[in-house]
Amino acid sequence: MSLSLHALQRLIRAASLLTMLAAVCSFHTASADVQTGIDELDGLFTRFVEGKGAQRTEALDALAALGRDDTRELLTGILEGDLMLHKETDTIVWATAQGREYAMQSLDRQNDLGSERKRKLSRLKVTNRLRGHLRSLIASLGLRSDDATERLAAIDALMETPEALPDATLQELLGSETDKKVSAALLSLQARKLALSPQPEQRLQALSTLGEDLSNDSRSLVQTLAENDSDEAVKTLAGKIARDQAAKVRLYAKAETVFFGLSLGSVLVLAAIGLAISFGVMGVINMAHGELIMLGAYCTWAMQQLMPNNLGLSLLLSIPVAFLFTGMVGILIERSVIRFLYGRPLETLLATFGISLILQQLVRTFISSQNVPVANPAFMSGVLEVNSVLSLTLNRLYILAFCLIVFALLLILLKRSRFGLEVRAVSQNRSMARAMGVPSSRIDSLTFGLGAGIAGIAGVALSQLTNVGPNLGQAYIVDSFMVVVFGGVGNLWGTLISGMTLGIANKLMEPWAGAILAKILVLVFLIMFIQKRPRGLFPQRGRAVEAH
Amino acid sequence: MLSTRNSRRSLAAMAGIGLAGLSLSLHAQDDTIKVGVLHSLSGTMAISETTLKDTMLMLIDEQNAKGGLLGKQLEAVVVDPASDWPLFAEKARELIEQEGVVATFGAWTSVSRKSVLPVFEELDSLLFYPVQYEGEESSKNVFYTGAAPNQQAIPAVDYLSNEIGVERWVLAGTDYVYPRTTNKILEAYLKANGVSEEDIMINYTPFGHADWQSIVADIKRFGSEGKKTAVVSTVNGDANVPFYKELGNQGISAEDIPVVAFSVGEEELSGFDTTPLVGHLAAWNYFMSVDAEVNDDFIDSWIEFTGDEDRVTNDPMEAHYIGFNMWVKAVEKAGSTDAAAVQDAIIGVSVPNLSGGYSAMMPNHHITKPVLIGEIQDDGQFEIVWETPGLVAGDAWSDFLDSSKDIISDWRAPLSCGNYNVTTHVCSGQNL
Numbered sequence: 012m013s014l015s016l017h018a019l020q021r022l023i024r025a026a027s028l029l030t031m032l033a034a035v036c037s038f039h040t041a042s043a044d045v046q047t048g049i050d051e052l053d054g055l056f057t058r059f060v061e062g063k064g065a066q067r068t069e070a071l072d073a074l075a076a077l078g079r080d081d082t083r084e085l086l087t088g089i090l091e092g093d094l095m096l097h098k099e100t101d102t103i104v105w106a107t108a109q110g111r112e113y114a115m116q117s118l119d120r121q122n123d124l125g126s127e128r129k130r131k132l133s134r135l136k137v138t139n140r141l142r143g144h145l146r147s148l149i150a151s152l153g154l155r156s157d158d159a160t161e162r163l164a165a166i167d168a169l170m171e172t173p174e175a176l177p178d179a180t181l182q183e184l185l186g187s188e189t190d191k192k193v194s195a196a197l198l199s200l201q202a203r204k205l206a207l208s209p210q211p212e213q214r215l216q217a218l219s220t221l222g223e224d225l226s227n228d229s230r231s232l233v234q235t236l237a238e239n240d241s242d243e244a245v246k247t248l249a250g251k252i253a254r255d256q257a258a259k260v261r262l263y264a265k266a267e268t269v270f271f272g273l274s275l276g277s278v279l280v281l282a283a284i285g286l287a288i289s290f291g292v293m294g295v296i297n298m299a300h301g302e303l304i305m306l307g308a309y310c311t312w313a314m315q316q317l318m319p320n321n322l323g324l325s326l327l328l329s330i331p332v333a334f335l336f337t338g339m340v341g342i343l344i345e346r347s348v349i350r351f352l353y354g355r356p357l358e359t360l361l362a363t364f365g366i367s368l369i370l371q372q373l374v375r376t377f378i379s380s381q382n383v384p385v386a387n388p389a390f391m392s393g394v395l396e397v398n399s400v401l402s403l404t405l406n407r408l409y410i411l412a413f414c415l416i417v418f419a420l421l422l423i424l425l426k427r428s429r430f431g432l433e434v435r436a437v438s439q440n441r442s443m444a445r446a447m448g449v450p451s452s453r454i455d456s457l458t459f460g461l462g463a464g465i466a467g468i469a470g471v472a473l474s475q476l477t478n479v480g481p482n483l484g485q486a487y488i489v490d491s492f493m494v495v496v497f498g499g500v501g502n503l504w505g506t507l508i509s510g511m512t513l514g515i516a517n518k519l520m521e522p523w524a525g526a527i528l529a530k531i532l533v534l535v536f537l538i539m540f541i542q543k544r545p546r547g548l549f550p551q552r553g554r555a556v557e558a559h
Numbered sequence: 560m561l562s563t564r565n566s567r568r569s570l571a572a573m574a575g576i577g578l579a580g581l582s583l584s585l586h587a588q589d590d591t592i593k594v595g596v597l598h599s600l601s602g603t604m605a606i607s608e609t610t611l612k613d614t615m616l617m618l619i620d621e622q623n624a625k626g627g628l629l630g631k632q633l634e635a636v637v638v639d640p641a642s643d644w645p646l647f648a649e650k651a652r653e654l655i656e657q658e659g660v661v662a663t664f665g666a667w668t669s670v671s672r673k674s675v676l677p678v679f680e681e682l683d684s685l686l687f688y689p690v691q692y693e694g695e696e697s698s699k700n701v702f703y704t705g706a707a708p709n710q711q712a713i714p715a716v717d718y719l720s721n722e723i724g725v726e727r728w729v730l731a732g733t734d735y736v737y738p739r740t741t742n743k744i745l746e747a748y749l750k751a752n753g754v755s756e757e758d759i760m761i762n763y764t765p766f767g768h769a770d771w772q773s774i775v776a777d778i779k780r781f782g783s784e785g786k787k788t789a790v791v792s793t794v795n796g797d798a799n800v801p802f803y804k805e806l807g808n809q810g811i812s813a814e815d816i817p818v819v820a821f822s823v824g825e826e827e828l829s830g831f832d833t834t835p836l837v838g839h840l841a842a843w844n845y846f847m848s849v850d851a852e853v854n855d856d857f858i859d860s861w862i863e864f865t866g867d868e869d870r871v872t873n874d875p876m877e878a879h880y881i882g883f884n885m886w887v888k889a890v891e892k893a894g895s896t897d898a899a900a901v902q903d904a905i906i907g908v909s910v911p912n913l914s915g916g917y918s919a920m921m922p923n924h925h926i927t928k929p930v931l932i933g934e935i936q937d938d939g940q941f942e943i944v945w946e947t948p949g950l951v952a953g954d955a956w957s958d959f960l961d962s963s964k965d966i967i968s969d970w971r972a973p974l975s976c977g978n979y980n981v982t983t984h985v986c987s988g989q990n991l
Contacts (some may be wrong), residue, residue: 085781111868122769130855142944143814227783264780278770323808380796382833390836393811404808407772463883476596476804477769478797486767521773526764527734 031460049119051077055192056103058248059089060096060135068144075148081111081119090145095132097124101218103383106132129451159190173203179517195440199224211242218245225263227401230256263401268518274407276514277414278476280507282487283417283494285466287506289341289459291495292438298363301484302370306340307333307477309374310382321512323387326471333467341463345456352457353455367484374481386420391475398532409470417468418507424461425463425503434458438501498535499547512536579643592627595618595654596676597665602642607875608667611689611828611849612637614876615664617864618883628890636660638934644674651675654804659850661896662886669736676701683898687886689844689878691821693740697955697968697977699902703925705875705883706844709955712791714930715819715842716745716944719789721751723817726746727758729951731802734763738793743820745791747959751840758786764900767796771805779783779809782816790818799823803835813838817934825871825916828939836935844914844928845877846941851915861966872937876914884910906971922967923977925953 052074059070071089075082088094088105095106097115100272104124106396113132115124137145150168153161167178181201187453188194198220205217233256237249282304289297312334314325344366344401352359390411394402394539425431436444446452473483494513498505520529544550570659572744580855598608616727619633626723627633636658640647645922655678662685665670669692679686679700691706719725730745732738742761749759762774782788793803799820806818819840826845828836857880861872889905890896918926927950933941955977956963968977976986 065640130852133850137944146814227785231785267776268773275770319830331727382800386832386834392808402810404772404805406808447823477801480797482767486769519774522777525762526768526774530765 013111024045025387028460052079053103060103064522066142070149071141071144083149085118086145086149087150089135089137090142090149091277092134094118097127098131098133101273103135105131108361144451153183159193162188162190162193163196166193166200169200170203173200174207176204177203177350180507199226201233201465203228209244214242214245215238215248218252219249222400222494225256225259226294230260233498245267260394260400267401268522269515270403270520272406272515273511274404274411274514275518276511277407277411278473279494279514280332280510281410281414281417281468281472283498283506283510284421284503285462285464285469286491287462287495287498287501287503288421288464288465289493291429291501291503292434293455293458293462294356294438294500295353295459296363297349297459297462298360298464298488299344299367300462301486301488303337303369303466304470304473304483304487305479305484306337306370306475307467308385308483309378309383310336310467311471311474312385312479315385322386323390326388326391326475329471330468333471336462337467337470338460338464341466342456342460343461345459349459350455367488370482371484377488380481382478385474385479406475410475416466418503421465421554422503430454430457451457491532493537496541499549499551501551502547502549504546505549564943575756576701591631591632591659593634593636593660593667594657594658595651596635597647597650597654598635599642599671600639600665601639603620604642604667604671604734609824610643610873610876611665611863611879614879615727615883617861618880620864621860622883622887628894631895640671644668644670647674648678651678652682653685655679657684660698661682662900662901663954664689664882665689665988667875672701680890683962685886685898685901687879687882689875691874693737694744694955694957695960697742697923697925697964697970699924699970699975699977700898701924702847702882703887703953704710704878705926705953706930707925707955708741708957710844710928710930710951711821711842712741712745712859712923713748714838714951715849715932716748716791717792717819718842718932719819722788722945724787725783725789725817726754726786727760727784728754729760729762729781729788729790729816730793731774731778731790732762732769732793733766733795733798735766735795736764738795741793742791744959746955747957747961751959761954762790764794764798766795767800768794769801771802775802775805775809775811778816780813783812788816790816792818792820793822794820795822798829799827800832802882803839807835813840813934822871823935824875825939825941826873828935829869829871831905833935833937833939837937839899839935840932840944841935841941842930843874843875844930845872845912846870846943848933848940848943849914849931851913853911853915854913854980857913879924881910881912881918885918885926889920902970918950921952922971923953923955924970927953 019551052065055070055074055077059067059074062070074085079085085094085254093105093107095113096102097104103118105118105120106113106127107116109126110128112128114126115132116122116250117124147168150165153165156165181197181204184268185197185201188197201221202224205213208214208217218233218236218411221233230253233249233253236245240246240249282464285303286297286300290296291299311329314329314332316320318325344363348362348366349359352362387406391406393405393523394401395405395408405507425434433444433449433454434457436447436449437451437458441451445477470483473487477483478488494510495506497513498507498509514534517529517533520532560843563961567589588789594615596612598610598612598615599605609922616637619635622628623632624675636654638650638654640650649662654663663679664687666688667690673690675686676698680698684700685699687704689704690703692703694707696703714954716728727744728749730742732742746759746761750756750772751924760777764774778790779786792799792802799822799881803818806816817838817840819842821842823836823841824843847854858872862868864869869934885905885908886901888908890909892908893900893904895901904923905920907919909917912918912928914929914931916929918928920926929949930947930951931943932945933943938940955968956966958964964984965980967979969975969979970977974986979986
């Protein structure tokens, strides 16, 4: 439909970048403190607002070439809509939202112009093409910035059209660059320029640098050389490098799938591990487990409402808060309902199902039937870039680590503490434990409270991944039971292994079976497995089992 | 807390209306014209539909303040079908047979529309349906004021290919009828425009899908093969948040791979943390940010009506605004609220829409609308980046599907058919 159009766009972009770079560079060598009059600026803005197509682009280029100190600020203002047109006076103003009104300032920010209702102002119309142009203008202004990330962004903006940057400027930048990352980016920009050079030796030289770089542009450049180069030596080397690169990319893709599997697995384990205690250790079928997770997620939301300016801290504090709150709710449920139903699994199932409905409706009535927004703190977003084809998302990494920590702590608590000893004693042989002086009824509520509290912690983690709403729990209850049953009831290690296995199996199948079929296949496999081994992966052995 | 207050108020309002309805039907039957409002006020769809119920109440209030219709006051009869599809049909019957409403405004999901359709046809009453849908339908008794696929999906694809130079396409959707049909139409359209099979990736996910890691990684890989790629998303409701979050986390920005969505509007965004969505696109026929005097007035009266400074307006609300005004005008033109008279009178009626132009009712019971593409901003509003040069008329039967390309709909005499095959000259059973 538009291949030639796209090529044309690229050409135009390269050309305009070239003229603009020349302008920017020349102004840097001349004196940057020439302040051009406000009239000229007004004229350019009139051209920008009233002009059509190419005229508007030219107006922007001229604006960038003015070399004003606030060029960046002005361009960003157009891009982000902070500059608006005041319809009555037909002037461009800086507008800052204050409630339903906008405070206005003159273009040079020297005069305050009072405030105005929104309907009296309109944003400067910017099409997507202009937006792209503005972005590269702004980025190129950062080529000599003091901030390394801005320099990096400026170089990135040039990667697609390396021919726009003059050789001399590139050499000069390379000479003066101190930051390692920026230097590397400049070198790879240089390699791209070399790869387009007419001399075969230069292209060969470029290939060795390009081979190290697995990014898309670099790979497609190598591919082009391997297919079309006129020089045989270049062609063979490029072909070999292209094959190496392809093999590496495939390997990293596999590593990525395993990571996705582990991260899905960690979510499953977190959701199931509380259930592994109440269902696995105590034998209570707790259908309200999902709703306890949901309450934990709402704790995160509540903490964020309490301290909206400190997202990171509020998230860390939500962990103990959610644990204590849902733990208390759990103890309350155990004392008021489950206590009377021990040994009657069907009735427990129905009662806890009722509790789950009550909890959902309470949230709908007292908070909202809609989802509540839970923000991610800055450290939770972003990626850990291993290389340009493999990057691991940070939030998933944290949750994987968090899952393992929770698991380890729980294991220590159950295996090494007095409380853990008593829990195991009661679950294995209640009457013997009582005879030895263990307060079995108190241990029951504490154990159930522990399971509930851990569900709450899982809720905190889930709030960072998915929607927080009254229905959150329903999505996880089936998965949780699946993990516990597959792992073997009453075995924490089983829960960990089975969660991770199911996660990885799901992610291995998803690419070729699709998300829906993958889920079905996993479920079918699980049903067949349970037929063969009804007690799961790691069945409990010995007298304790017969007692159940 | 806010919506608790709201829901309590709307409960009280409902009770009030119920009581009023009872007493009025005893004493003052001939003094009012009854209008049905059939939107879910509880259950999963309540999130979206409650707003439309409020919109209808506001529009009816305003009309009454202007002196009513044909010298009588209008009276809203609100029922709650509770997001339960068969209940929609029962409630529709109740509205028409017991309450005696002359027209009904309602339904959201396609399945609820399909459920009430036979009732409106059997009892010959009128339904105004305000939501964008998959097309392939035209009933004598239904007026479709939301967008047909050619008024939303196809212009969005045109925009991406002509303005942004997109050459590879990911069609991602939730697994149900609207995304499946829309994607079928889009796939046929893209292929007709020379896009090859390997440049189209189609993906379906279950409702409420939360783990988008591998799908997003696939999209990333698909988009990194040299050609400009975009995602056309018919992903519904809740599943959007984790989807956009994952895109953000894997470092895909709106400039690398833009996502254009058909189910994300102002109302949905008000429950999101919008940070990961900024810069992505949505295609609608109306945005709250539209620069028009009539829109500013509408927003002001909406905020006054709800008493909540933060309430937003959205596309289906505009559809009700247009549909209600069309109905009013048609009733005035016909001088009667009789269904047959209104059906004749309403075709060709033209009323102001909220983007500063006029929308007209076409013979196929769809309307003309401008198509707007907006970019999501961090305040949950859209910045309009493109619009169709003129109005687009809704096409009931897609020209890009083999099964419907020969079919037209024209409810004017002498044809009076919603499913007329131009090659075989047969007017078949109404809808597929």
